[in-house]
Amino acid sequence: MAIKTGQDYIQSLKGRKLTVYLFGEQVQDPVEHPMIRPSINAVAETYDLAAREEDLASPMSKISGKRVNRFLHIAESANDLVLQNKMQRKLGQLTGTCFQRCVGMDALNSLHSTTFEIDEKHHTNYHKRLLAFIKKMQEENFVIGGAMTDVKGDRSKAPSEQADPDLFVHITKRTADGVYVTGAKAHQTGVINSHWMIIMPTIRLLEKDKDWGIVGAIPVDAPGITYIYGRQSCDTRSMEEGDIDAGNSQFAGQEAMVILDNVFIPNDLIFMNGEVEFAAMLVERFTCYHRRSYVCKTGLGDVLIGAAAAISDYNGIPDVSHIRDKLVEMTHLNESIFAAGISSSYQAQEMKSGVWLNDDMLANVCKHNVTRFPYEISRLAQDIAGGLVVTLPSEQDFRNTTTGPLLKKYLAGRKGTDVENRMRILRLIENMTLGRNAVGYLTESMHGAGSPQAQRIQIARQMQLGYKKNLAKNLANVKEDAEESKENSDYFKRVFKIPK
């Protein structure tokens, strides 16, 4: 029976045989681990939202012919992409953290068009297999992780040139029924909270990298997989008594390293197998979707702006002009990110396979702003919060019968402010600017979907300097020096496309 609610989802994770290591020990039941549970709660919220707001989060799918969770939906229009962004912002607002399902969604969408185009050239049947897989996922309502980032080893070398072939996931054996793969994927967001993962190459491949050109679906509890849990700033606070010091006790993100040791993928779950010239296409389409998915951070930005506004109330100075001005600046930056994301979605185009792909230039612009503005929003939140955000005593001191009353007496702010509430908001700000969810709000904003330089390279590839030089030369009456128009990008075609 399909998963419906967040509660169903949590139930579905129980009793699985995953090999998960954390703090040097194997975790018996991740669902009940106090440090892991907040990350599961965040995924659960994606189910509850889908149930609560169907138009936003449960569209009708042409594939299964019924309403499905949007994270499993193939975009059938530009509006579908816009609605992904709106859902992402909403979930950011509701959880204040990374809810871990965008990679899977973006992987499915990018595979939709890529498998179609591989088949077109190679007469393979990956696209049909993919549709069958998607249909099944939609029917079961599963969580899919997208496993792309290899550990990479020496970055100046191709996969097949590495000292150790395992530094990129690759095929170790081929049988009539399928293939076996070995390697490791780093920074796997929410993977332990997923039901399936799709492994994909992480970079452009050469002819000699054929064994590394593998895309396939694997259940997360397949034999041969080891998970090593990633540490986060202040992660152990989730294991302390009380709920104040965690800042956001209910929700958190999750990153793990996944190690694959001869893991089997049957033929009908293979979606690319050696067609290395399509690796770059897959990576580029995936990052195109995914860089715009960082609109989710505007939802976290909304929370942090709200927290900064709340603490200025509690401090008794909400209407001071410089505080007000900083809240405006935070909002301006946050909405600048949102604008870039949804404009990319609105400017989408239909691919041969029928899926829609958002604008690549604007997706990169969105993500590039995400590598800058959350840091500044965070800095301003700390400015508004005051120094107490990093000198506040522990919740246990607040509960202690000697020190508790002293703290209540001396941390009184504006009349009528409850000291515990003031502490709670300060801890939330710490959580998002230094603590557990700073990992998602800041550092993941920097590196997820590609580091800043990756966006700059992609912007450079699309900036059409030849076209622009001709504009300038024309206005300056430059003689006999027009550039030939052999651009490698069609960004301006999309800019000036007439929407219907």
Add this chain to the structure above:
Amino acid sequence: MAIKTGQDYIQSLKGRKLTVYLFGEQVQDPVEHPMIRPSINAVAETYDLAAREEDLASPMSKISGKRVNRFLHIAESANDLVLQNKMQRKLGQLTGTCFQRCVGMDALNSLHSTTFEIDEKHHTNYHKRLLAFIKKMQEENFVIGGAMTDVKGDRSKAPSEQADPDLFVHITKRTADGVYVTGAKAHQTGVINSHWMIIMPTIRLLEKDKDWGIVGAIPVDAPGITYIYGRQSCDTRSMEEGDIDAGNSQFAGQEAMVILDNVFIPNDLIFMNGEVEFAAMLVERFTCYHRRSYVCKTGLGDVLIGAAAAISDYNGIPDVSHIRDKLVEMTHLNESIFAAGISSSYQAQEMKSGVWLNDDMLANVCKHNVTRFPYEISRLAQDIAGGLVVTLPSEQDFRNTTTGPLLKKYLAGRKGTDVENRMRILRLIENMTLGRNAVGYLTESMHGAGSPQAQRIQIARQMQLGYKKNLAKNLANVKEDAEESKENSDYFKRVFKIPK
């Protein structure tokens, strides 16, 4: 017979009796004045584009039932607003300057809904009059100027409180046939190049400001009007021999002060008359359209990026990594503006009158970035250009038989570079960063459609801190302190609206 081409348009301006002062003298024929002509050429380009690219710039109008110039079109969908942005960017690319027609377009669109809502309340018939006026303008294909900015006097006082009542345009006499108005409008973009202007109040009005609550259309050659031409940096270079030193010899902007001395407006051209409570609505809707219209500056940005790329070619260093990186940064900033503008248009909503209005928060975000990023793009362009951009000798020295050969010898750059072409691009960069079109690219970007603080106020009004504080309090488990949700803005309703 209606104007069709840029040439027709220029013809239509000839022989008019306008009282225009420039450099202390009355200008006999503005069309032939070498300093004014480039601003006329820029408007002419809006006609030629409409003829050349109908889908982009000549939509079908429900009002006149035929294709009209988009600058005279009432937006019938969100896409119409998006296409305004696309047309604006294109014209920015083609002219490298302000083409002066957005104020009129935005005025007509904001009056469409405002007159409708005035009529609804007051049972007046302004909306019908406006439609008739628009229809006539569409048929004649005229240029409309929007005259909003009063000179304002003491900024701490309302119009009726000023020492001199004329510091805001107001009604001085009422007759059965119409009204007479007196006052002055500052910074009137392209007004001398227009056929008609629409006067509008510039701020929120009080009951006692009734005589200042006037909206009406006036032909620019109506009796009682005096125009005083505004100076621009390097304006007189347009009057020098040659075409290099002007930088952009063909195109420029225009700002003038308009002084109205008992100018008559007949009843059928009056669109508001004393309904002062609607002044704020009109101003807000106008600025909502207009702040997003600054997407035009991305077209100028494209030109300047192209010029910077061209000069790096001529200097022989196009592939140096720091040059490349600066071009990427310029592009990133330019597209960040574009994204905010079109996202505002895409997120539009239909008004009661049937016109569509773009998103106000995102429009302000767009304009606010316009008050920052062109300055940084301009700084980077000067960085790439090198010091010669401000030490280059005059075109006359280049033409002189003694100094010309010396300059050709010593200003040689990369092999094969023509020295004159190098000078031309340098002068274009000077033009856009210090010279005549820096006025439009920089200072007008700062102050047009409201100075930065005006955007911050508008962002503040829509930032919904109550909503955001509740998000934070919820995640921090704050007890008994939820804010009542009495927000003065519905921004988040628009954010989460389901597009059809």
Add this chain to the structure above:
Amino acid sequence: MAIKTGQDYIQSLKGRKLTVYLFGEQVQDPVEHPMIRPSINAVAETYDLAAREEDLASPMSKISGKRVNRFLHIAESANDLVLQNKMQRKLGQLTGTCFQRCVGMDALNSLHSTTFEIDEKHHTNYHKRLLAFIKKMQEENFVIGGAMTDVKGDRSKAPSEQADPDLFVHITKRTADGVYVTGAKAHQTGVINSHWMIIMPTIRLLEKDKDWGIVGAIPVDAPGITYIYGRQSCDTRSMEEGDIDAGNSQFAGQEAMVILDNVFIPNDLIFMNGEVEFAAMLVERFTCYHRRSYVCKTGLGDVLIGAAAAISDYNGIPDVSHIRDKLVEMTHLNESIFAAGISSSYQAQEMKSGVWLNDDMLANVCKHNVTRFPYEISRLAQDIAGGLVVTLPSEQDFRNTTTGPLLKKYLAGRKGTDVENRMRILRLIENMTLGRNAVGYLTESMHGAGSPQAQRIQIARQMQLGYKKNLAKNLANVKEDAEESKENSDYFKRVFKIPK
């Protein structure tokens, strides 16, 4: 016998009877507490440096006639202030954290001139008492904490107007031998690691605030004092096994809340008692010294730049142009802070008491840059580090016999890189940008010595707009509108002072 080495110092802290609370329990021996010890080590380093580099950190004092620790030295020249800055940078480099002694040093120096000027007016003998106290401290070589920041309560009210008089430390009883004080001081840097603290008012006082106008020295183990330890991001990692995950296992900062309950101060340790008109002078001179003391953060910046450079080596990409460029930018920002700090010291002037005071405008400029640049340096460090900085598994997983070999295999970077060393540097970057020392490098940089707005107010008070308006009016040939020169600041006198 006087303390000489860091080891002596640590010994001197043992066996004291301090009432310290942490995690809801009383700490028996702070010296041996694994979470507190790193903060003690940082102070110990100030002793070892003084022994190792006498010219830098152990100047000759006129007061005791011998070499003393610079943190106990009264500045006898501008060079003494410059050398404070140089010592601060060095200690920042050596510890990568806050070494907690600047507040005491700056308190002693500001009291030197303030007590002199109080005595001059009131014929008191505070200055002589202070000199005796300083002499004793120099001879014993003790650590002094400066206790200024009150908890403040309702920020719109003066101390005497608060609902609870204890919200600012005040005199509760006066006897022939001295006074008793009650209240609390927040954010007390290194106070538990000190031997003495000097309490001082935190704001301008009014006549009615007489009981709040108290300055005096108190041994930290005086009866009536309770300390509540402040939490820091990732603080409990210092209590985990191993030394990798802490990032900087040896050194950390310390902030605590100090609660004074009728604590006695004998007459000879009182340095102000009710002369409320001098409270503002004391606060201003203290912040003048202290805002420039933030030069220490350039030492932390050096460490973080070094860590970023090291991780780029380990990642195998040290010579990539964008990495190089980011290291240059980090250096540029770091040195901009240093420049402002030492220029403030060099531009010092002698006070009536003979102590030297650095330039106030430049001190504020220094601190204001400190509220911005470390955040950007930190952002760039995270950019260079890569995503692993927040997804790295724990040291225990690295030591585990199953996962350890997997991590060594898969986290291999450039050939020859030791995986453990790579982890160590990543953890150091985490420590300084999100973890325990981010508290000192970022948030304390924001709020220590006054939040950003406090610097803006102080810059505003010294910006001499009247003087500058006259410069402009003179060049613009403005007629009959010169401003009278009644400035409240003499900044430009100091700017144009002729150094000898």
Add this chain to the structure above:
Amino acid sequence: MAIKTGQDYIQSLKGRKLTVYLFGEQVQDPVEHPMIRPSINAVAETYDLAAREEDLASPMSKISGKRVNRFLHIAESANDLVLQNKMQRKLGQLTGTCFQRCVGMDALNSLHSTTFEIDEKHHTNYHKRLLAFIKKMQEENFVIGGAMTDVKGDRSKAPSEQADPDLFVHITKRTADGVYVTGAKAHQTGVINSHWMIIMPTIRLLEKDKDWGIVGAIPVDAPGITYIYGRQSCDTRSMEEGDIDAGNSQFAGQEAMVILDNVFIPNDLIFMNGEVEFAAMLVERFTCYHRRSYVCKTGLGDVLIGAAAAISDYNGIPDVSHIRDKLVEMTHLNESIFAAGISSSYQAQEMKSGVWLNDDMLANVCKHNVTRFPYEISRLAQDIAGGLVVTLPSEQDFRNTTTGPLLKKYLAGRKGTDVENRMRILRLIENMTLGRNAVGYLTESMHGAGSPQAQRIQIARQMQLGYKKNLAKNLANVKEDAEESKENSDYFKRVFKIPK
């Protein structure tokens, strides 16, 4: 008889036989040319200041044994360098433009040590010649221009590799009495207002570039020299009637191209001749002095801040919080530049020849901030000024009897504000942000003394990553990976130097 006053200086320029071209014609008397004169006035101010403020601008020289103009003085101490900065800021305040004498001052000082070290190696007698030359200049009190920047041609090639050998100034003929040189120097600041120029190589030279390794002094009216005057934004306004529209009618900068056609230099005025290995040393020391000389721009910044404050008065809104805040920000940025400059001077060291050289890292930091902050200060000034700064009608319209009264009526601001004064301040802001002095305040700030990338390279060379990596590795307990300390820079030695 030596020049004493500004008036004497102007007199000294009359009747010289210079071949100066401007607008395609030879200028008969530059002194009386209305476009050139403001640049002469700016130099004249350096004489008047020297007479008025001897301690600041007329130090005692060991060379001539008497008080000399500081621009001709060899720095005998760190304080001498600090006083250069103070004088530069003062002159920036007095003129609002480039006063054109720093290049000469910095050239003499850098030649002092370089000639000494050449002699030391080659047993030449350049240093003695130089001292004789300096003595003569001091006695005559002449203006010296430093002619460094060659036109450079193809930037990827060395001087001797260029298609045309003249693209770098070089020796064309050698005789017993001296040498003949040919080539061109671009961007020569104030050269036509100088009495002498010193030609110097502009880049590192190779052994084969021997003929390009020439340093020598040339009177500006030597046979064979042609000057072509550089255009500036709005330059012709200086030739219009009236004094308002020029903005700063009295003062301006000057840049010209200098073409040398077999110009003779006698032996006793040659200070380097083929010792190519010293070219880099000369260039580096010159830029070290000169990058810190950009402190002058803080004087211009003071003027622009004053103008912004004045216009906010005239607009009636000086106390609005956002205006106030922008003035604080402008001040903060301006003083950040000042701090970096004087800290570089204060941290100077004595060279073998006895001259003092300021700190190179901090000089580069100073100049690098100069390539950024004036642009932001300028942007903020335009923000405060309002749109009128670019739409104001001409002075002639203000003087015209019809339009003048209209402008007075309608440009009235706050009560009591004189409209003409308001126009004057607006024109000054235009002058400094777009007009004639924007050339010096902005673009010259970008490119003078080397473009931004040149500073980044120099910062990179001194950032001592090895030293910093060791700091990080030490704190992270990295094992067996300390870097060898073979740094190419001694920046940290200077940082930690003990001043006497």
